[in-house]
Amino acid sequence: MITIKVSDRQRITTLRSILTNIASLFAALIAVGVVFLVCGVNPFYAIAQIFSGSFGSIYGFKETVTKAIPLILIGGGLTLAFRAKFWNIGAEGQLLMGALMGTWVGLAWGDSLPSFFLVPAMFAAGFAGGAMCGLIPAILKIKFSINEVISTLMLNYICAEFITMLIVGPWKGKTRFGFPGTDNLPDTALLNVIPGSRIHYATLILAIVSVVILAVIVYRTRFGYEVRVIGENPEAGRYAGIDFFRTSLVIMAISGGLAGFAGVGEVAGIHQYLGYPASVSSGYGFTAIIVAWLAKLNPLLSIISAIFFAGILVGGDAIQISLGLPAATVQIVNGILLVFLIMGDYFLRNQVRLVFGNAVQRKSA
Amino acid sequence: MTKIQKLEMVNMSKSFQGFYANRDINLHVKSGEILGLLGENGAGKTTLMNILYGLYQPDGGEIRINDAPVRITSPLDSIHHGIGMVHQHFMLIQNHSVIENIALGYEKTPFFFPKIRIRDKVVEFSRKFNFDIDPSRKVWQLSAGEQQRVEIIKALLNGADLLILDEPTSVLTPQEIKELFRILNDMKSRGHMVIIITHKLDEIMEICDRVTVLQKGRVVGGADKANVDKRELARMMVGRDVLFNVNREKLAKGEKVLSVSDLHVLGDKGLPAVKGVSFDVFANEIFGIAGVSGNGQRELAEAITGIRRISSGKVVAGSRNITNLSPRKIYDHGVSHVPEERIKFGIAPGLFLYDNAILKQHHLDKFSKKIFLEYGRIKLHTRSLVENYKVATHSIDVEIKNLSGGNIQKLILGREISEKPSLLVASHPTYGLDVGATEYLREQLLLRRREGGAVLLFSEDLEEIFELCDRIAVMFQGRFMGILDASDKERLKDIGLMMAGSVSYTPLQGAIDK
Known part of the structure; x- marks a missing residue:
């Protein structure tokens, strides 16, 4: 007889934590390999293609950095929310609201303001849009005890449909020949890119500065201290007199606001107009959840994990073309990675052993 | 397998990360015997019993039943061998009925209609041991004593010849303790054997036949009850003499620091938990609130410290009305708080010691x-707390969950009194702590009293209440059964009855029988 014994690990070292993460990534790659095998593709070749597509060439790496920008912003913001155990699954919607507000400011004042004022105003509006979208579930949670997973998730659909409504309705551009989407943003509203790439560096700098500030907030400020206490033990937070309502509002304003930044970056740096929600974002709000998780909720590490996952997105695009795999493959890869990372966490916290033998005679009472 | 006549643990050792929780422990118990396992917290009592119950695997040593070595690798094994354990925190599902809980833990529960089919068995067992429990009641409706009896029935139904009880009296009233001891004696006369884990000397003297004393993971003594006295046991347990009568000199009452008038507070389920309580606390005084837990003490403490809303009534600290202020404002007005269940309320377990110190x-x-x-100053402050309040830790850069309960409590107490608050609300400050830590914490409370502070002490431990308090209120079902002076020995004799709600004194009027 073989039984499985699970017991708490009493001390977790940093080394073990890193090794566990690497091991889970490896295990995930094996599982991904099985998926490729089922698709009739040589798994080693496919995985090699993913990484050579994203990190193996200058072009690929530029694309990887481009896609890392929104992931750094959103993933960084999510580390804050997740640290307080506020499960914000609504970053996608918050990104979209940021994109919407940024586009609105860009279109409305594009002709009257110079770039120097216009672009910051667009980012500010984007932050406000994302923050608003993040505040709603925070208020619902604290005042009405509504589960934030449900409310943030559902708000994603509301935001997406709201944008769709605008771009096929009142905001439909005159230059679109009847196709949905706003007019192009004026040149003053567009972000410069590094020549020969799509890297809108203003957003990249904003992203890195944001997560650095976030790290300072989390580890060095009164507010960050309160976030950590709430996340570790809400009862102790209550006892210490931490104002849950205020703290949750600030957390979600920051988390949503950073997603809003990302939305502005995507619209003003890449697409240049507001189109269908699915084309504005391609699921960054969800991928960022894994980014935050892999970063162990450390804002600074989210830069590295964002680049890693951006690489997988880019590499996924590459194998779609070179191996003719369906677009959903990348989502499967990401999903598998998340599941394995979470499983890895379980093995990090618990010691799991197989015990052999020891069949015991039953006692007859 | 046959009935256990004799159980031995030979040279048991168990270490955690190189630190021995048990080392070469020998212990035996035979049919019809009650063994007390005595020791301070962290002495290794619970570890040893968890090995016997199959929760831990020993590094070395052997368990012998009726002289035959056995291996126990899981609680299931140990149940099959006829060992049952009642944990300190009951393993019952609150929203289920007694019968459902028993069916869940009973191995031979039939798949279909389990409740109906095992009901008779439960009733039969209850009658045999004279347990008074209605099997269809929900567990949350039961008192702690009744829940404990459900746990005992669970163990006995599974055929336990040996029953292990971990700190069985910590949640019981004096009357319930008497009832438990009656049940244990009854079991003993039927040939069962019992091991009681405890650090209460009185219990050892009252119920046990023999005692084995552990200290720092080793057996340091053992004796038949007939051959030892309390003082001797205490010395074995801590390795030195214990202060039994804490030095509490007479002090003149200072100014009024807390005034509570006609306070009404709702409990978690929205029902009244505190029903019109009024009292004052003065400087240089320890005001004790005794009573069995669940009679509104927690709600009263939380209302005063701002964690729970007050529905009506008034709390005044010094000259400031602090009714329904936030916990932070109340702290700033000089009321600090050592909460009950220190791990659950008093600390953020995964944060560092210095984070928790502020x-x-x-x-x-x-x-x-x-x-x-300002981490520089925070760490400085933490070091001084660690030093002044004798928190044993090799560093302040460790997650606080790695500290023992006693050291966590010392840090919490230090944190709460280092700013010299005018009032300290202390809820069960020594609950579950070893004799050394308990003694230390009590001395600190007395020191606060001497320095001109006031302490509002909630405790279920009557010994603690009598040792420390100048005045004592007994709380029952959200009301005070009377506020007695510690010198009022005559009326204090009835404190057990007051706790059970059968006698009530209102000040100046004497006894009123209900």
Whole structure:
């Protein structure tokens, strides 16, 4: 007889934590390999293609950095929310609201303001849009005890449909020949890119500065201290007199606001107009959840994990073309990675052993 | 397998990360015997019993039943061998009925209609041991004593010849303790054997036939009850003499620091938990609130410290009305709080020791200027707390969950009194702590009293109440059964009855039988 014994690990070292993460990534790659095998593709070749597509060439790496920008912003913001155990699954919607507000400011004042004022105003509006979208579930949670997973998730659909409504309705551009989407943003509203790439560096700098500030907030400020206490033990937070309502509002304003930044970056740096929600974002709000998780909720590490996952997105695009795999493959890869990372966490916290033998005679009472 | 006549543990050792929790422990118990396992917290009592119950695997040593070595690798094994354990925190599902809980833990529960088919068996067992329990009641409706009896029935139904009880009396009233001891004696006369884990000397003297004393993971003594006295046991347990009569000199009452009038508070389920309580606490005084837990003490403490809303009535600290202020404001007005269940309320377990040292004070100017935390000063403050309040730790850069309960409590107490608050609300400050830590904490409370502070002490431990308090209120079902002076020995004799709600004194009027 073989039984499985699970017991708490009493001390977790940093080394073990890193090794566990690497091991889970490896295990995930094996599982991904099985998926490729089922698709009739040589798994080693496919995985090699993913990484050579994203990190193996200058072009690929530029694309990887481009896609890392929104992931750094959103993933960084999510580390804050997740640290307080506020499960914000609504970053996608918050990104979209940021994109919407940024586009609105860009279109409305594009002709009257110079770039120097216009672009910051667009980012500010984007932050406000994302923050608003993040505040709603925070208020619902604290005042009405509504589960934030449900409310943030559902708000994603509301935001997406709201944008769709605008771009096929009142905001439909005159230059679109009847196709949905706003007019192009004026040149003053567009972000410069590094020549020969799509890297809108203003957003990249904003992203890195944001997560650095976030790290300072989390580890060095009164507010960050309160976030950590709430996340570790809400009862102790209550006892210490931490104002849950205020703290949750600030957390979600920051988390949503950073997603809003990302939305502005995507619209003003890449697409240049507001189109269908699915084309504005391609699921960054969800991928960022894994980014935050892999970063162990450390804002600074989210830069590295964002680049890693951006690489997988880019590499996924590459194998779609070179191996003719369906677009959903990348989502499967990401999903598998998340599941394995979470499983890895379980093995990090618990010691799991197989015990052999020891069949015991039953006692007859 | 046959009935256990004799159980031995030979040279048992168990270490955690190189630290021995048990080392070469020998212990035996035979049919019809009650063995007391005595020791301070962290002496290794619970570890040893968890090995016997199959929760831990020993590094070395052997368990012998009726002289035959056995291996126990899981609680299931140990149940099959006829060993049952009642944990300190009951393993019952609150929303299920007694019968459902028993069916869940009973191995031979039939798949279909389990409740109906095992009901008779439960009733039969209850009658045999004279347990008074209605099997269809929900567990949350039961008192702690009744829940414990459900746990005992669970163990006995599974055929336990040996019953292990971990700190069985910590949640019981004096009357319920008597009832438990009656049940244990009854079991003993039927040939069962019992091991009681405890650090209460009185219990050993009252119920046990023999005692084995552990200290720092080793057996340091053992004796038949007939051959020892309390003082001797205490010395074995801590390795030195214990202060039994704490030195409490007479002090003149100071000014009024807390005034509570006609306070009404709702409990978690929205029902009244505190029903019109009024009292004053003065400087140089320890005011004790005795009573069995669940009679509104927690709600009263939380209402005073701002964690729970007050529905009507008034709380005044010094000259300030603090009714329904936030916990932080109340702290700033000089009322600090050592909460009950220290791990659950008093600390953030995964944060560092120095983070936890400022849980209530992080907003003060000396630890954070406007926005940023001043880690330099915080660590300095933490080091002085660790030193002044004798917190045993090799570093302040460790997650606080790695500390023992006693050391966590010392840190919490230090944190709460280092700013010299005018009032300290202390809820069960020594609950579950070893004799050494308990003694230390009590001395600190008395020191606060001498220094001109006031302490509002909630405790279920009557010994503690009598040792420390100048005045004692007994709480029952949300009301005070009377406020007695500690010198009023005559009326204090009835404290057990007051706790059970059968006698009530209102001040000046004498006894009123209900």
